[in-house]
Amino acid sequence: MKPKHLSLLVLTLLVVAAPFFFPSGFYYRIGALIFINAIAVTGLVILIGYAGQISLGHAGFAGIGAYACALAPEHLGLPPVAAILLGTALSAALAWLVGKPILRLHGYYLGVATLGLGILISMVLSNEAQWTGGPDGIAVPDLGLRGLLRDLGWRIGAGELWYGLAGTVMILGAWLALNLFDSPTGRALRALHGSEVAARTMGIDVARHKLHAFVVSAVYASVSGSLLALMNRLITPDVAGFMHSVQMVTMAVLGGVGSVLGAIFGATILTALPQLLTVFHQYEHMVLGLVMILVMIFLPDGLLPSLMKRLRGRDGE
Amino acid sequence: MSALLEIDGLGIAFGGITAVDDVSFAVRAGEIVSVIGPNGAGKTTLFNMISGLYRPSQGKVRLEGAEITAMEPHLLARRGLSRTFQNLQVFGEMTLLENVMVGHHLREKAGVLSDLLGLPASRQKTRASAESALALLARVGLEKAAYRAARTMSYGALKRLEIARALALAPKILLLDEPAAGCNAVETEEIDRLIAEIARAGVAILLVEHDMKLVMKISAHLVVLDHGRKIAEGAPAEVARDPQVIAAYLGQHGQEQVLHAEG
Ligand SMILES: Nc1ncnc2c1ncn2[C@@H]1O[C@H](COP(=O)(O)OP(=O)(O)O)[C@@H](O)[C@H]1O
Ligand SMILES: [Mg+2]
Numbered sequence: 001m002k003p004k005h006l007s008l009l010v011l012t013l014l015v016v017a018a019p020f021f022f023p024s025g026f027y028y029r030i031g032a033l034i035f036i037n038a039i040a041v042t043g044l045v046i047l048i049g050y051a052g053q054i055s056l057g058h059a060g061f062a063g064i065g066a067y068a069c070a071l072a073p074e075h076l077g078l079p080p081v082a083a084i085l086l087g088t089a090l091s092a093a094l095a096w097l098v099g100k101p102i103l104r105l106h107g108y109y110l111g112v113a114t115l116g117l118g119i120l121i122s123m124v125l126s127n128e129a130q131w132t133g134g135p136d137g138i139a140v141p142d143l144g145l146r147g148l149l150r151d152l153g154w155r156i157g158a159g160e161l162w163y164g165l166a167g168t169v170m171i172l173g174a175w176l177a178l179n180l181f182d183s184p185t186g187r188a189l190r191a192l193h194g195s196e197v198a199a200r201t202m203g204i205d206v207a208r209h210k211l212h213a214f215v216v217s218a219v220y221a222s223v224s225g226s227l228l229a230l231m232n233r234l235i236t237p238d239v240a241g242f243m244h245s246v247q248m249v250t251m252a253v254l255g256g257v258g259s260v261l262g263a264i265f266g267a268t269i270l271t272a273l274p275q276l277l278t279v280f281h282q283y284e285h286m287v288l289g290l291v292m293i294l295v296m297i298f299l300p301d302g303l304l305p306s307l308m309k310r311l312r313g314r315d316g317e
Numbered sequence: 318m319s320a321l322l323e324i325d326g327l328g329i330a331f332g333g334i335t336a337v338d339d340v341s342f343a344v345r346a347g348e349i350v351s352v353i354g355p356n357g358a359g360k361t362t363l364f365n366m367i368s369g370l371y372r373p374s375q376g377k378v379r380l381e382g383a384e385i386t387a388m389e390p391h392l393l394a395r396r397g398l399s400r401t402f403q404n405l406q407v408f409g410e411m412t413l414l415e416n417v418m419v420g421h422h423l424r425e426k427a428g429v430l431s432d433l434l435g436l437p438a439s440r441q442k443t444r445a446s447a448e449s450a451l452a453l454l455a456r457v458g459l460e461k462a463a464y465r466a467a468r469t470m471s472y473g474a475l476k477r478l479e480i481a482r483a484l485a486l487a488p489k490i491l492l493l494d495e496p497a498a499g500c501n502a503v504e505t506e507e508i509d510r511l512i513a514e515i516a517r518a519g520v521a522i523l524l525v526e527h528d529m530k531l532v533m534k535i536s537a538h539l540v541v542l543d544h545g546r547k548i549a550e551g552a553p554a555e556v557a558r559d560p561q562v563i564a565a566y567l568g569q570h571g572q573e574q575v576l577h578a579e580g
């Protein structure tokens with residue numbers, strides 16, 4: 001079996017089997033939250049892991065996806081599903097416009113520029129209170145899927161529904177990212193990550209490929225934000241905030257930013273711990289910082305790839 | 318016959334210091350031209366200007382009669398200009414096979430959406446690309462290591478990998494920057510054989526190499542650089558007797574080697 005199919009099989013089995021071990025219905029919500037975070041983190045695997053470009057502002061795109069679901073139904077009369085698509089279109093368009101100039105920057109400079117982008121978006125969401133409800137947030141309409149299923153004679157709890165829905169979207173997202181890995185575009189991204197100079201001389205339009213990775217990862221973040229908003233039925237500007245961006249990157253780095261499965265693993269740990277341990281919740285920001293430092297020092301490849309290496313022995317290439 | 322690659326008065330300065338100054342020469346289709354000269358003479362800088370990585374401050378580069386001065390490297394690749402690097406530039410986390418497949422990039426493009434969805438167009442291109450990349454790896458003797466990550470390979474192996482990757486572009490002209498530097502005798506032999514074989518297949522080669530025996534044997538034409546200037550040019554035997562060249566680069570020992578090589 002190809003690694004891609006193995007990864008997808010493992011992922012699907014875990015999503016399907018996990019509920020059998022849930023002590024209570026509360027865990028469906030945690031599961032759904034994990035999957036929603038994992039979607040954004042999968043996008044970062046493409047941007048950071050494949051293409052080697054950092055972003056500290058991707059929560060901004062999650063914010064656009066989230067507020068599209070709050071605002072488009074009310075002001076444009078769109079159904080929530082169409083609002084998700086509108087959000088992705090806006091995020092993609094913004095990523096394309098902003099990405100063109102800033103992806104010419106490298107390393108820290110790109111980090112700071114994306115940081116600025118994220119802060120800008122979250123400030124707009126906080127300040128334009130007559131539209132967005134300001135820092136208190138805004139209510140988000142019901143997706144309507146539960147009602148639809150009920151009319152079809154299938155009664156399902158909100159937790160279960162969101163678990164299934166977010167899990168499905170996450171697996172779909174993982175499938176796309178794994179397809180990309182072993183494709184001409186994926187190889188071009190990984191090549192420019194390895195050596196930009198060599199990639200250019202091999203005929204790769206580096207600027208164009210970075211832009212593609214940036215736009216695709218923005219779409220992942222946007223979908224993640226939309227699902228979060230529709231599940232919680234309430235959204236605040238925090239979704240676009242700096243801490244959320246840092247959380248995404250830490251999840252990706254903890255699990256192993258080069259691998260889709262690793263990044264989802266990282267999302268699982270850093271989403272579940274604060275939910276399950278209240279102590280952790282209080283000090284979440286400190287713990288995020290600490291995790292980041294420790295991973296960088298001890299597990300630069302990320303948790304999952306490092307574990308796999310240990311298991312296979314030192315030179316298990 | 319007109320030249321494939323024409324270098325016309327090329328020069329560049331870094332912060333007021335001239336690294337290459339008014340260098341001109343030409344490479345004809347299928348010909349091997351070598352650029353020699355002491356370390357720091359400006360050979361790599363010349364390659365970087367030709368391949369679009371540095372913008373020259375003076376002069377022109379023409380490929381098949383069309384001006385390509387300071388053109389983006391990825392557009393030069395499209396026109397059939399390919400190169401290797403003196404200080405390795407491999408894609409360390411990718412397998413050897415994938416490294417060479419990147420050289421097929423221009424032929425295997427299918428579009429981001431198609432690649433994300435894994436459409437048959439993308440998958441078919443990946444398969445075809447892998448097949449011909451494997452053949453290229455076999456040509457440089459690395460097919461057994463095709464699925465190993467490049468960063469796990471020896472220096473000599475990576476030198477050959479860079480040649481295979483550069484050939485994947487199916488270039489008209491190949492720029493080789495010290496392809497045998499740092500290689501042991503066996504590996505050097507292997508690379509010599511490879512260069513001759515590439516030239517026989519009709520690919521023009523612009524070569525920078527310190528192994529004078531090799532250079533004298535295979536070059537149609539030599540260009541000698543010193544302190545960024547061209548101090549001599551011509552057939553190997555002529556250049557080897559040039560007193561200026563002997564003083565700047567070859568020295569007495571080098572000349573003996575050269576005369577010996579001429580047999
Ligand atoms: N990017 C650069 N910035 C400043 N100086 C450079 C740069 N690239 C090359 N040089 C200078 O140009 C000169 C020629 O270097 P190089 O082309 O590498 O020589 P060679 O390849 O012949 O050994 C050297 O003095 C080097 O320091
Ligand atoms: Mg050099």
